[in-house]
Amino acid sequence: MSFDVRPTRDADEFKAAFFGIGQYFGGHPPDERLQQWIDQLTLERMHAAFSDGAIVGGAGAFTFDMTVPGGDVPTGGVTVVGVYPTHRRRGVLRGLMRAQLDDIHERGEPMAALWASEETIYGRFGYGLASWCGEISLAHEYTAFAAHAEPSGTIRLVEPDEALKKLPAVYERVRLQWPGMFSRNRAWWEHREVDDPEGRRDGAGPKRWVVHERDGKIDGYAVYRHKPGWEEGSTSAELRVLEALGATDGALRDLWAYLLAIDWKAKVTSWLVPLGHPLFLLLATPRRLRFRMGDCLWVRLVDVGAALSARKYLEDGAIVLEVIDDFCPWNEGRWKVEDGRAKRTRTAAHVRVPASSLGSAYMGGVSFSELARAGRVEELKRGGLSRADALFRWDRHPWCPEIF
Numbered sequence: 001m002s003f004d005v006r007p008t009r010d011a012d013e014f015k016a017a018f019f020g021i022g023q024y025f026g027g028h029p030p031d032e033r034l035q036q037w038i039d040q041l042t043l044e045r046m047h048a049a050f051s052d053g054a055i056v057g058g059a060g061a062f063t064f065d066m067t068v069p070g071g072d073v074p075t076g077g078v079t080v081v082g083v084y085p086t087h088r089r090r091g092v093l094r095g096l097m098r099a100q101l102d103d104i105h106e107r108g109e110p111m112a113a114l115w116a117s118e119e120t121i122y123g124r125f126g127y128g129l130a131s132w133c134g135e136i137s138l139a140h141e142y143t144a145f146a147a148h149a150e151p152s153g154t155i156r157l158v159e160p161d162e163a164l165k166k167l168p169a170v171y172e173r174v175r176l177q178w179p180g181m182f183s184r185n186r187a188w189w190e191h192r193e194v195d196d197p198e199g200r201r202d203g204a205g206p207k208r209w210v211v212h213e214r215d216g217k218i219d220g221y222a223v224y225r226h227k228p229g230w231e232e233g234s235t236s237a238e239l240r241v242l243e244a245l246g247a248t249d250g251a252l253r254d255l256w257a258y259l260l261a262i263d264w265k266a267k268v269t270s271w272l273v274p275l276g277h278p279l280f281l282l283l284a285t286p287r288r289l290r291f292r293m294g295d296c297l298w299v300r301l302v303d304v305g306a307a308l309s310a311r312k313y314l315e316d317g318a319i320v321l322e323v324i325d326d327f328c329p330w331n332e333g334r335w336k337v338e339d340g341r342a343k344r345t346r347t348a349a350h351v352r353v354p355a356s357s358l359g360s361a362y363m364g365g366v367s368f369s370e371l372a373r374a375g376r377v378e379e380l381k382r383g384g385l386s387r388a389d390a391l392f393r394w395d396r397h398p399w400c401p402e403i404f
């Protein structure tokens with residue numbers, strides 16, 4: 001089958017390309033919402049695949065910065081990837097990925113990142129599983145903390161208007177602390193965070209916003225919903241935590257103490273909770289979280305030299321990586337990482353690493369040794385793996401608290 005891939009040129013093309021994912025994830029959005037997608041993604045960052053003049057698939061990429069260990073990197077945030085069921089398994093996705101990664105490269109974005117609908121799709125294009133997160137469902141009777149903690153501030157309910165005005169700066173403060181979090185522009189805050197149409201509530205009530213304040217300054221916030229319910233004369237309500245972020249440990253702790261203590265609920269649920277979240281150690285009975293883990297971010301280094309130079313390393317020392325990258329061959333070869341910079345080298349390599357494994361290790365959430373045990377990295381020089389582990393580790397597991 002022959003087909004062409006190029007960026008969309010007008011709203012009709014965008015709509016048809018978007019319908020690639022719409023075939024599976026809920027059809028066409030209303031016109032107003034589609035326009036928000038066009039404004040946010042832009043026509044030129046939505047690639048469409050054409051067969052005999054008709055669009056048969058699409059793939060988009062947001063323009064944002066993503067926090068990496070000790071740094072912040074312009075990133076193609078890959079989204080709404082879909083191929084019409086009439087044209088599946090004929091290379092349409094491959095064509096879209098080719099055009100999109102070339103485009104990201106030309107734009108000078110060193111990295112691409114995505115959430116995968118299925119773990120089997122993106123490894124072949126050099127994306128690697130970079131972090132883990134999970135769902136929690138905690139019964140009300142198990143919400144006690146292991147130890148009493150003095151509050152570090154106060155909690156106040158705010159209206160959406162105030163949330164829109166004040167919380168973007170708080171989010172930005174938090175996001176620069178966590179590898180995996182991405183920048184949100186004003187439109188993102190308006191349409192994806194604060195806007196709360198009935199159709200997106202999944203049977204629950206409206207979003208409630210609270211802020212955490214210390215010395216009159218907001219240093220954290222939470223957004224949640226109540227899903228009311230009665231059963232046998234008592235509550236079967238669910239408190240759904242959509243996002244709880246603190247710029248300080250105290251703020252995050254106080255926010256969770258507040259959420260867990262709210263009355264008239266049978267359980268608290270949340271999702272996208274990362275490994276290493278303080279909740280696991282705050283609770284007296286963390287086992288009761290019923291944590292179900294899954295893959296979170298997938299990361300692809302589009303420009304290996306620029307990406308490796310953009311993050312920080314906790315240890316001194318040097319390492320030489322031999323990078324294998326069939327899909328983006330400009331990355332192939334030996335790279336020496338030393339003093340926080342990556343340069344091409346002829347020196348013998350310590351480890352051989354395929355692009356997807358380098359994407360996994362880059363954010364610090366997966367070690368080279370773990371990858372080697374799974375046959376995804378090869379040690380070429382004795383001690384190479386532990387050297388790579390020491391350099392690439394980070395003090396927080398990467399966290400992306402929102403699917404984009």
Ligand SMILES: CC(C)(COP(=O)(O)OP(=O)(O)OC[C@H]1O[C@@H](n2cnc3c(N)ncnc32)[C@H](O)[C@@H]1OP(=O)(O)O)[C@@H](O)C(=O)NCCC(=O)NCCS
Nearest residue numbers: 024081082083088089090091092093094115116117118120
């Ligand atoms: C996933 C999807 C985009 C694949 O599109 P496609 O055009 O059929 O894929 P291609 O024909 O280009 O396949 C490229 C390669 O990926 C493999 N592949 C594609 N989809 C796969 C899947 N779901 N699971 C495992 N392998 C898959 C193909 O077998 C092929 O392998 P090869 O390179 O070894 O030959 C399409 O099935 C789809 O739209 N699925 C539903 C929506 C979705 O899940 N989108 C992803 C959102 S993150």
